[in-house]
Amino acid sequence: MADAIEVRHLVKRYGNLAAVDDVSFTVRAGTVFSFLGPNGAGKTTTVEILEGLRRATSGEVRALGLDPWTEAAALHRRVGVIPQDFRFFEKITPREAIEYYGSLFGHRPHPDELLARVQLEDKAHSRFDTLSGGQKQKLGLALALTNDPEICFLDEPTTGLDPTARRAIWDVIRSLKSEGRSVFLTTHYLEEAELLADRVAIIHHGRIIAEGTPPEIIAAHGRPERLRFAAAPALADYLRPRLGLAVSAADGRVEVELGAPSDALRVLSAVAASGVPWASFATAQDTLEDVFVRLVGQMDDGTLKAEGTT
Ligand SMILES: Nc1ncnc2c1ncn2[C@@H]1O[C@H](COP(=O)(O)OP(=O)(O)O)[C@@H](O)[C@H]1O
Ligand SMILES: [Mg+2]
Numbered sequence: 001m002a003d004a005i006e007v008r009h010l011v012k013r014y015g016n017l018a019a020v021d022d023v024s025f026t027v028r029a030g031t032v033f034s035f036l037g038p039n040g041a042g043k044t045t046t047v048e049i050l051e052g053l054r055r056a057t058s059g060e061v062r063a064l065g066l067d068p069w070t071e072a073a074a075l076h077r078r079v080g081v082i083p084q085d086f087r088f089f090e091k092i093t094p095r096e097a098i099e100y101y102g103s104l105f106g107h108r109p110h111p112d113e114l115l116a117r118v119q120l121e122d123k124a125h126s127r128f129d130t131l132s133g134g135q136k137q138k139l140g141l142a143l144a145l146t147n148d149p150e151i152c153f154l155d156e157p158t159t160g161l162d163p164t165a166r167r168a169i170w171d172v173i174r175s176l177k178s179e180g181r182s183v184f185l186t187t188h189y190l191e192e193a194e195l196l197a198d199r200v201a202i203i204h205h206g207r208i209i210a211e212g213t214p215p216e217i218i219a220a221h222g223r224p225e226r227l228r229f230a231a232a233p234a235l236a237d238y239l240r241p242r243l244g245l246a247v248s249a250a251d252g253r254v255e256v257e258l259g260a261p262s263d264a265l266r267v268l269s270a271v272a273a274s275g276v277p278w279a280s281f282a283t284a285q286d287t288l289e290d291v292f293v294r295l296v297g298q299m300d301d302g303t304l305k306a307e308g309t310t
Pocket of ligand 2: 044
């Protein structure tokens, strides 16, 4: 399948600041790609270059095979966009907004269908300024869909929303993918990226510090899987010299890092032989959030060099 988006050595400077600093990635058609990073990482700058709204300083960018800057008109017919902090005229209703958008871009949208898609039918005739944050974002999604787009660019569509509203937006994003559309989703919510994205790029200070599927990133940058016991530190003291595995004790818990899954059996036998009482045990595995926090922390300490994909 063709690639929806291709970015090679993208750089965007604002004066002395390299907001995007040699970024490369590919988004395959029909997949959800999440651009994950803290505030100021360079997410919006990258999205807006892909949308043809800002001009790259250098590097190569293609969306649907088009150059977003020189072929913006052709691109805009085929992509949908929700800008960060999406706003609209206060007095317009969702239904009117969709009709207005359609006329602006020369489409004939079906407002009722679009509002149903984003579960906003009951607000079809409510003024924009009376909508909740989640309802405004749903309207943004409906507007982004008026032209039946091949790529949807969603810049932090769930920031600031309550958990129910976020889940409603997630459902729409899943349906976009099931319809074969490509989705470029920026977020600073780790769990959102982990749940929705086929591939994730973690961006920090304008550089990609990890890229892949969530399990790939966890495998490459996470700590090994661990066995965790609710037990006194005496258990750690017993295990440490006997196992040849990293053992730690804190907060009433003892954790043993497994070199391989088969180590689990050795650990359990040693725990049984120790005679130290324990209350419960569980396996513990790093989440994307654990990895993210560690990578960003290491980069801020200067102990990690950014590994731009080439
Ligand atoms: N128009 C601009 N002029 C100068 N600096 C900018 C401009 N837009 C963004 N920046 C800076 O570029 C960096 C990246 O910003 P942005 O792409 O908005 O990050 P994100 O969306 O990840 O929060 C930030 O340091 C921001 O202050
Ligand atoms: Mg942003």
